[in-house]
Amino acid sequence: MDLVPRPLRRRDRVLLLAVIGFGFLGVLYFGEFWFFSEARRQPVYFALLSFAIFWGITRSLINWYIYFFITPLPTRASQRSYSVDILTTAMPGEPFPMFEETLAAIQKISYPHRTFLLDGGNDRRLFELCAALGVEHVDCSRIEGAKAGKINHCLRHHSHSEIVLVIDPDHRPRADLFDCTLGWFDDSQVGFVQVVQAYYNRDESFVADAAAEETFGFYGPTMMGLSGLGISTAIGANCIFRRAALDSIDGHAVHLAEDALTSMRLHAAGWRSVYVPYRGTSGLVPADLGSFFKQQFKWSTGMFYLLLHEYPKLFRRFNAVAKAHYLFAGTFYLQGLATLLTLFLPIWFLFLQVFAVEFPLDEFAIHLVPYVAGVAMSYLFVQRWYTHTSEQRLPWRSMVLEKATWHVYVMGLISGLLRRRVEYLPTPKGSDRQAMPRLVLPHLTVIGLSASAIAFALLTYARLDDGTLLMMFFAGLNIALLLPVTWIAIFPRYNWRLPHGAS
Amino acid sequence: MGPAKRWAMLFAVALLVVYWPLTRKGEPLVRAAWFDTVTRALVTQARGLSPPSGKMWLGASRPELPESLYGIYELEAGLKRPLAIASFYRAWGDGAEHEFPMQVLRSLHKGGYLPLITWEPWLNDFNRWKGKVPAGSLGIIARGEVDDYLRAWARDAVRYGEPLLLRPGHEPTNPRYGWASAYGNSPEEYRVFWAHVRSVFTAEGARNVLFVWTPFGLQDEAWFPGAQLVDWVGIDVFNYGGLSQQGTWLDFYTITKLFYDSYRNLGPPLMITEAATSSVGGNKADWIRDMFLSLEHNNFPKIRGLVLFDQPSGQTDEGLPIDWSLNETAGTVQSLGARPELFDHFTNQQGYSL
Numbered sequence: 066m067d068l069v070p071r072p073l074r075r076r077d078r079v080l081l082l083a084v085i086g087f088g089f090l091g092v093l094y095f096g097e098f099w100f101f102s103e104a105r106r107q108p109v110y111f112a113l114l115s116f117a118i119f120w121g122i123t124r125s126l127i128n129w130y131i132y133f134f135i136t137p138l139p140t141r142a143s144q145r146s147y148s149v150d151i152l153t154t155a156m157p158g159e160p161f162p163m164f165e166e167t168l169a170a171i172q173k174i175s176y177p178h179r180t181f182l183l184d185g186g187n188d189r190r191l192f193e194l195c196a197a198l199g200v201e202h203v204d205c206s207r208i209e210g211a212k213a214g215k216i217n218h219c220l221r222h223h224s225h226s227e228i229v230l231v232i233d234p235d236h237r238p239r240a241d242l243f244d245c246t247l248g249w250f251d252d253s254q255v256g257f258v259q260v261v262q263a264y265y266n267r268d269e270s271f272v273a274d275a276a277a278e279e280t281f282g283f284y285g286p287t288m289m290g291l292s293g294l295g296i297s298t299a300i301g302a303n304c305i306f307r308r309a310a311l312d313s314i315d316g317h318a319v320h321l322a323e324d325a326l327t328s329m330r331l332h333a334a335g336w337r338s339v340y341v342p343y344r345g346t347s348g349l350v351p352a353d354l355g356s357f358f359k360q361q362f363k364w365s366t367g368m369f370y371l372l373l374h375e376y377p378k379l380f381r382r383f384n385a386v387a388k389a390h391y392l393f394a395g396t397f398y399l400q401g402l403a404t405l406l407t408l409f410l411p412i413w414f415l416f417l418q419v420f421a422v423e424f425p426l427d428e429f430a431i432h433l434v435p436y437v438a439g440v441a442m443s444y445l446f447v448q449r450w451y452t453h454t455s456e457q458r459l460p461w462r463s464m465v466l467e468k469a470t471w472h473v474y475v476m477g478l479i480s481g482l483l484r485r486r487v488e489y490l491p492t493p494k495g496s497d498r499q500a501m502p503r504l505v506l507p508h509l510t511v512i513g514l515s516a517s518a519i520a521f522a523l524l525t526y527a528r529l530d531d532g533t534l535l536m537m538f539f540a541g542l543n544i545a546l547l548l549p550v551t552w553i554a555i556f557p558r559y560n561w562r563l564p565h566g567a568s
Numbered sequence: 569m570g571p572a573k574r575w576a577m578l579f580a581v582a583l584l585v586v587y588w589p590l591t592r593k594g595e596p597l598v599r600a601a602w603f604d605t606v607t608r609a610l611v612t613q614a615r616g617l618s619p620p621s622g623k624m625w626l627g628a629s630r631p632e633l634p635e636s637l638y639g640i641y642e643l644e645a646g647l648k649r650p651l652a653i654a655s656f657y658r659a660w661g662d663g664a665e666h667e668f669p670m671q672v673l674r675s676l677h678k679g680g681y682l683p684l685i686t687w688e689p690w691l692n693d694f695n696r697w698k699g700k701v702p703a704g705s706l707g708i709i710a711r712g713e714v715d716d717y718l719r720a721w722a723r724d725a726v727r728y729g730e731p732l733l734l735r736p737g738h739e740p741t742n743p744r745y746g747w748a749s750a751y752g753n754s755p756e757e758y759r760v761f762w763a764h765v766r767s768v769f770t771a772e773g774a775r776n777v778l779f780v781w782t783p784f785g786l787q788d789e790a791w792f793p794g795a796q797l798v799d800w801v802g803i804d805v806f807n808y809g810g811l812s813q814q815g816t817w818l819d820f821y822t823i824t825k826l827f828y829d830s831y832r833n834l835g836p837p838l839m840i841t842e843a844a845t846s847s848v849g850g851n852k853a854d855w856i857r858d859m860f861l862s863l864e865h866n867n868f869p870k871i872r873g874l875v876l877f878d879q880p881s882g883q884t885d886e887g888l889p890i891d892w893s894l895n896e897t898a899g900t901v902q903s904l905g906a907r908p909e910l911f912d913h914f915t916n917q918q919g920y921s922l
Contacts, residue, residue, distance in 0.1 A: 086583050093587050133576045293571070386573070425670075527636050528675060 066454045070137035070289065070342045077449075084446045085129045088439025092122055098432035102424070110414070110421035113406055120403035125440055127393050132286055132447055134293030140343050141248025149178040149243060150226040152219055153234050154205075154212050157186035164191060167234050168198050176243035178230075181223060183208075183215035210319040212301070213327075217316035226308060231317070233302040236262070236348035246305055249339045256310035256336025257299050257328070259288065260345035261452050266352055270560045271553055273352035275462035280350075285456070286447035288340040296390050297340035299328040302348060310336045322367025326375055329391055333382040342452050354504050354554050357466070358473045365398035365474045369481025372396060400467075401474025408471065408511045408547075411539040415518035423532040469550035472507040498557050505554040508547045515540040607727055608773040614731035615799065617778065618837060619652070619872055623915040624863065627653025627684065627875040629842070634672040637679060643878060643894075646901035648908065652916035653733070655684040655841070655875050660717060661693025668724035677730045680916065684733040684780070684841070684875060687721075689747045689761075701746035706737075706753040706761040718765060722772035731918070734777050735802060735841065736765055739784035740791045748784075755790040762793035782841055786830045795835030802841030803827045806877075806892075810849025811884045817850040820859035824868060832870050839873035844882075844892035852897035860910040874914075 073081070099118070105111050151171055155164060164182070171180050180200045184191050187206040195202035203223055205215040216231060228250060232238060246258045261284045267277045291297040299306070301324030311317060311327075313334050318326035328338065351357035372395025380388060414420060448457045479485075502509070519537050526533060553560040619625050626649065630639030633656040640654055654676050660666055669685070676683045689709060692701045694717075702708060709718075725732060740758050743750040747758070762781070769777050781793060782802035792798070805824050809817045824840070832838060845855040863874060880893040894900045904910060 082579065086579070089580070089583050090587055090590065093584070094591060097591070130576060133579070134571060294573075527638065530671060 067344055068452050068454060070285075070450045070452070072137060072139075073135065080446065081132065081135065084439070084443045085133060088125065088129055088436065088443055091435035091437075091439040092126060095122070095432050095436045098428070099422075104422045104424045106420040106423055110410070110419060114410055114421040117403045117406035117410065120400060122436065124397075124400070125436075125443075128287070129443060131290035131294070132443065134290045135286055135447075135450060136293035137289050137342050137450060138249070138292060138339060140245035140341055141251075142244050143247035143251055145251065146177075147228045147247055147250065148226040149176060149228045149230065149247075150224040151178055151180045151230045151232060151238075152183060152216055152224065153181070153232050154183045154215050155185060155188065155191055155234060157188070159234060161190060161194075163235055164194060167232075167237055168194060168200050170237040170240075171232070172198050172200065173240045174238055174242055175240050176247070178243070179224070179226065181219050183219055185215065211323075213317040213319040213323045217319070220308070220311065220316055224308075229306045229308050229311065231301065231304055231306065232346065233348060236303050236346040237265070238303070238346045239344070242345045243305075245343050245345065246341055249341065250307055252337075252339075254335075254337045255339050256307050256331045256334075258305045258339045258341060259297055259299055260303060260305070260341050260343050262300060262303055263344045263347040263453070264350040265347045266349050269563050270352040271462065271549075271562070272354055272357050272466065272560055273350050274562075275466035276352075276357050277350045278456070278460055278463035279467060281451055281456040281460070281463075282444075282447070285342065285451040289342060289450055291390070292338075292340035294386050294390070295337050296332060296386055297338045298394070299324050299331070299338065303346040307336075310334075320367065320370070320375075321363060322371055325368060325394065326371055329371065329375065329379055329387075332384075332387045332391075333379040342450070344452055353498070353557070353560065354550070355501055358470065358504060361470050361473045362477050362480075365401070365477025366480040368395050368398055369478055370484075373481060398474040398477055401471045401478060404468060404471035405475055407539065408515075408543050411536040411543065412511075412514045412518045414536045415522045415533070415540065418526075420532045423530070424535070426531040426534055429531075429535065465546055465549050468546045469505070469508060498561065500555055500557055502555050505551045508551040508554075512544050512547055512551065515544050603723070603726070607729070611726055611729045611773060612731055612776045614776045614778050617731050617918055619915055620917055620919040622913075623917070624871070624913050625652035625682070625839075625873040625916065626911070626914040627651050627655055627682075627873065628878050629655035629657070629684075629875065630878050631880065634669050637675065639878070640681070643876075643901065646905050647911070648905040649911050649914065650680070650916045652682055652914075652918075653684050653873065653875055654679075654681040655686065657686045657688065659688045659690045659693055660714070661690065662695050662717075663693065666693060666717075668721045668728075670724055670728060673728050673730070673732065677728075682731060682733060682918065684735065686738055686841075687734055687736040688745070689737050691746065701751055703752045704757070705751060706747055706757040710757065710760045710764045712764070715768065718768045719772065722769045722774050722777075725769065725774040725777050726772055729776055732777050733780050733800065734769075735780040735782060737761065738780075738782040738802065738841070739804060741788055742784040758791050759793045763797055766793075766797050780839070780841060781836075783827075783831060786826055789830070789834075792834055798834075798836050800873075801831050801834055801836050801838050803831065803838060803871075804842040804877075805840055805844075806842070807845040807850075807855060808884060808890065809846040811846050811888055811890055813885065815849065819855060820845075821862045821867060824862070824871075828868050828871070832868075838868070838871045839875070840871060841873075841875050842877040843874060844877035844879070846890055846892070847897050848890075852894075853900040853903055856894065856900055856904065857907075857910070860904065864910055864913055866913075 099115065153167065153171070168180070168182065181203050182191060182195050182200050183203050183205045185205050187204045192202050201223065203219055205218060208214050208218045220229070228247065246260060249255050249258045262280065264273070264277045267274050288297050304324065310331055314330040317323065318330060320326040331338070351360050376391055376395055383391065444460065451457055519540050522529065522533055522537055628640065628643055628651055630643065632639035633654060640651060644651055658666065658669065673683050689705065690701065691697050691705045691708065692699050694714065737747045737758070739745060740748055742748050747753060766779055778799040779797065780800040780802045781798040782804055783791065803824065805820060805827070807818050807823060820843070828838070843859065845852055863871070876894065877892050878894050880891050880896070882890040882892045884890055
């Protein structure tokens with residue numbers, strides 16, 4: 066069932082502050098214990114372990130800061146009328162039935178609009194489909210710059226409307242999309258309006274469900290908080306732009322992370338953005354591990370690129386909130402590095418019998434519990450701002466999947482640092498049902514090493530002190546967290562919930 | 569749009585302000601409440617803990633303890649017999665090595681051992697007394713001047729919560745020890761000292777601690793704190809053999825019989841808390857074997873435990889080195905291990921008899 070988030074009442078706000086305050090105090094409590102106790106041992110290892118642990122804690126603090134500003138905006142119909150164009154792209158190899166459904170859904174949008182299909186393959190069948198549905202087919206087979214290049218070409222030569230919806234071909238819009246959103250453009254400072262990206266193939270597989278779950282919080286409390294800060298970001302798959310805004314930054318950015326760069330430039334140019342928690346479109350989420358990793362690799366590489374090469378250029382034009390936000394967004398995928406450390410440090414410590422810290426286990430637990438409880442409480446509490454009842458559940462799937470994506474993020478970081486060109490490819494929409502053990506080779510290595518490290522400690526240590534027990538616990542936890550995704554990579558039949566082609 | 573950014577800053581500052589009293593005042597209160605209600609309630613009542621009737625506990629002290637259990641495992645392998653008691657020594661003082669050995673005790677408990685800590689009230693390891701044993705040290709303790717240390721031990725004992733044999737101020741007439749008569753301590757002071765130490769443990773709720781009193785000479789009854797305050801009477805049995813002042817070799821039965829007759833009617837059950845022999849002037853393996861035979865023949869029915877003093881480094885009164893360890897004479901342990909009937913009396917089970 067769809068949920069329509071209400072504006073915060075006094076009771077909501079008090080509870081929100083209580084949850085955030087509890088978590089914040091928990092961080093102080095653990096941080097004081099961690100950094101000011103006598104338990105430090107080896108300084109280098111201590112620094113590495115501190116980074117690994119406090120990376121996650123920093124992200125929690127950022128989330129809580131964002132939640133502080135949660136502002137669910139209502140849908141809003143416009144007082145005046147706008148000219149509206151809808152742009153969607155086609156690439157060779159994408160399945161034809163998808164276009165039949167998407168274009169039909171677009172044409173059912175009640176608000177008067179023109180629709181352009183920007184065809185990179187200049188496909189005859191698509192041409193005929195467009196003719197039948199009243200969609201304008203634009204031959205983009207010789208246009209450089211992937212999706213954004215085609216969009217800019219169309220904006221320059223074909224489309225002249227005030228409002229532009231850029232939508233991916235797998236995303237089906239709802240008929241009342243513009244009736245729910247255009248009102249926000251009546252504020253002349255608003256450069257773009259973003260709506261929820263829902264997925265209709267969530268039930269297809271474990272990966273699809275987990276990958277979708279990773280976005281529930283984002284298209285809920287996070288974006289609502291960013292909206293309250295005036296800095297909600299544009300998402301390439303379904304964003305509604307004001308044409309003047311796009312023109313002011315010389316069109317849609319051409320980049321691996323084109324949507325993020327476009328919103329950066331728009332915010333740098335002083336445009337405000339609005340997020341409406343309305344499930345305006347429904348699309349596909351990667352359903353097999355291969356496409357999910359590919360998508361995440363693309364995004365992480367793109368975000369590191371932006372951080373290293375674009376963020377410094379725009380820095381002086383950002384306001385303070387944008388400066389902070391894009392720094393945090395650009396470093397988001399550093400969690401791959403943090404996860405790498407949390408995976409390998411216990412192994413290292415157990416085999417070499419070195420220690421970064423030596424706490425009594427019970428004291429460590431006592432000091433960590435308030436923070437963990439704060440995270441859990443805030444996770445559960447902010448679920449009231451999710452946009453669908455089916456999203457309100459324990460998010461273990463996304464945790465497991467995110468943990469298992471660490472190697473992809475690390476590759477993304479390396480690509481970003483080395484400036485190795487990564488060719489832009491649309492995220493594959495098809496599903497691969499082959500066993501892909503190569504995708505999880507690093508995981509198998511980590512699982513094997515962790516298990517041997519635990520066995521090594523059990524068999525050779527004279528005494529299992531608290532530090533050792535803690536590291537054995539971490540190693541065991543890592544095995545448990547990596548196992549599900551490793552399992553479905555090797556035995557894909559456990560991934561799929563629906564027979565092939567059923568979704 | 570959303571709330572103003574300065575409210576977030578104010579909120580964070582308010583939390584920082586709240587944090588200080590919350591952790592500095594609130595946390596100790598919560599911990600104290602937890603200790604008083606939960607931790608204390610979880611303490612095992614150890615009064616009356618003993619081997620099943622007709623059985624004895626076998627234990628040992630080894631130089632590897634408390635850092636490692638290796639010595640105990642080695643001895644068990646040689647004797648082909650699990651031990652019930654692991655015994656080690658702790659002196660009083662300010663340093664980390666004088667603290668309650670929580671981790672060691674937990675490891676011992678996990679291994680199924682009942683720990684016996686000989687707890688030596690040397691005051692010279694407290695910074696206050698700068699390495700010198702003050703005269704009348706027992707009076708100082710009885711007046712409560714090291715109560716912080718005692719209370720810390722008592723509270724840690726409560727946290728440990730499992731049965732524990734504690735032997736404070738053993739052999740009070742042994743001239744080597746700072747709590748002995750040689751340092752100006754009288755039997756009256758000793759009894760007050762004992763009652764004070766025990767009262768601190770009782771006040772903290774350390775029902776798991778069993779107090780072991782051990783005399784040195786045969787006429788130390790005046791130093792006995794009273795049956796109400798003592799759970800076990802320990803006897804330390806040593807044969808110095810050719811290294812003794814008289815140079816006489818005394819077997820286990822002879823020495824033990826003297827102690828047994830002196831102390832068997834005090835009330836609490838008896839336990840041999842240290843037993844060892846020299847090899848000068850006789851055969852170590854035979855002495856040890858005869859000890860087991862004597863116990864097997866039930867010569868001393870009130871003795872319910874035997875703790876071997878398996879330590880290589882010792883000294884005679886004249887300062888001569890003496891090796892108390894079983895392994896000093898090759899084959900001692902192996903020959904015991906080859907005779908399982910010597911151990912029929914022994915068990916590592918624990919039961920309660922009131």
